[in-house]
Amino acid sequence: MERFVFFGGKGGVGKTTVSCAYAxxxxxxxxxxxxxxxxxxxxxxxxxxxxxxxEPQSVAGVDGLDAMEIDPEDEMQRHLQExxxxxxxxxxxxxxxxxxRQLEMSHGTPGAYEAALFDAFVTVMREESDPYDRVVFDTAPTGSTLRxxxxxxxxxxxxxxxxxxRKQSIDLFEKAAIGDMEPRRLLDGDPVIERLQRRKEFFEYAGDAMRNDAAFFLVLNPDQLSVNETGRAIEGxxxxxxxxxGLVANKLTPPPDDDEDGRGARYLRDKVETERDRLEQVREGFAPPLVAEIESRTREVRGELLSDVAAELNVETSTPNAT
Ligand SMILES: Nc1ncnc2c1ncn2[C@@H]1O[C@H](COP(=O)(O)OP(=O)(O)OP(=O)(O)O)[C@@H](O)[C@H]1O
Ligand SMILES: [Mg+2]
Known part of the structure; x- marks a missing residue:
């Protein structure tokens, strides 16, 4: 598996849960x-x-695992300030x-948050990833960010x-003021061009890392909305x-025991059947394989439950340079 692993998907499907389980x-x-x-x-x-x-901090009770949280809103403010x-x-x-005034306005546009998020995780990939063999993100770039x-x-x-x-105008200037070399220096240290060059390098790094050193997974729930959204995301x-x-199906309804036949059991059986159809649609309609089918737990996935869910994730953990 690549060094950088992303778990994307729409709101609330279980990206954070699955990312933590995989980590x-x-x-x-x-x-x-x-x-x-x-x-x-x-x-x-x-x-x-x-x-x-x-800042990365070690997770108590789990050897070899660190965690950090970045707030895109903070990142956005920092970016504006810069x-x-x-x-x-x-x-x-x-x-x-x-x-x-213009900046404040652009801050409110829909793409700004996503762009800040993208900047934030590329910065982590570039500056924080050195001590680790694997970095897991509980989000993935989508449509406009991929662009x-x-x-x-x-x-x-x-x-x-x-x-x-810039060169053209400087040449003209020099023709007019023969022998005056000062304008050349303007070109060398041009702050606007320098800034653009730095941005260009940043996106070059991002493109290269995303293409060569990253694996993307999408988390989905077995409902039609989530399945449709996953299809669009794959296209993106x-x-x-x-x-x-790969695709991770999360929050599947657990089937009742065969000998149960109360109202609750019939409801569950019905629901399980519908979800089975949805997953069939996912298996047949989408190219990426289903790598996990995780049942809904009755409570939040943490502690002991996290290792249970981790065991259900059929996603390899080995590193590229492992033998
Ligand atoms: N298999 C599961 N069984 C029971 N609860 C689950 C399961 N998976 C996730 N949850 C719960 O569902 C809620 C949403 O999950 P999670 O926060 O992982 O989703 P998310 O995709 O990261 O959401 P967001 O888009 O808001 O970041 C959480 O309360 C989580 O504990
Ligand atoms: Mg989350």
Whole structure:
């Protein structure tokens, strides 16, 4: 299995639960593992009953497992602040306040949160992953975020065009003021171009890591909405030449015993039957294999239950360089 493993899926299907179970399974197999949660609500802190923050911290009672939580809202604010600071050195004070207004507005757009999330997990991949053999994320890039992976080419073209224009105007300037070499220095340390170049490198890293060093799984529930959504998500990956490695069906209804025939048992039997059809649809309709079928527990999946769920996950834990 690749170093970076992502569990995506729509809200509430069990991404955090399955990520923690898989991370537990990896650590249990002796793989040094970090599990990263990106949702501020139910998160790894709940699962392990221990408070985690934005730095990796060891999980009590599980050898070889660390956890951290990143809050995309914080990331977004930090990102905005960075842009503001960068700008104040580059443009006049009057423009800064106008740009600030624009930034605040863009902050509210639907893509902004996803973009911040993407930035946050790529930063973890780049800067925090060194001590680990495996990093598990309880989210995966979706539609609009996957499109960001096309950014390096786009930014590359843009930077080339900018450089060309910049050079042209400097050449003209030099023709007018013969022998004055000062403008060349402007080009060398151009802060705008430098910034773009850094962004380009960031997305290059992201694209490369996502393509060569990451495996994506989708978690789903056995209802029609979740199955449809999973189909769309798989397409999103395929469109970007990425492959979904497997599907995890979670919260399946447990069947009653054969000799039970009360109202409750009939209800369960009916539900199990419907879900069986949905899973058949998943097996036949989608290319990625179903790698786990996890039943609904009567209570939250933590503690002992987590190792039970971990045992049901048919997802390998070995590392690329393991023999
Ligand atoms: N197999 C299961 N049996 C019983 N409860 C489960 C199971 N899987 C998940 N849950 C519970 O369902 C809730 C949602 O699960 P979880 O938080 O893992 O989903 P999520 O996809 O991460 O949600 P979000 O999109 O909000 O981040 C939690 O309370 C969790 O304990
Ligand atoms: Mg979650």
């Amino acid at each position: 537990y399974r990896c650590a249990d197999a002796g793989v040094r593992t970090l599990v990263v949660s990106t949702d501020p609500a139910h998160s790894v802190s709940d699962v392990f009953d221990q408070q985690f923050g934005d 842009i503001r600071e960068g700008l104040s050195e580059q443009v006049s004070a009057a423009m800064v306040s106008e740009i600030n 960001l992976l096309g950014l390096p080419e786009f930014l590359g073209d843009w930077i080339d065009r900018l450089l060309y224009k 990956f395929t469109d970007r030449d990425l492959r979904v490695r």
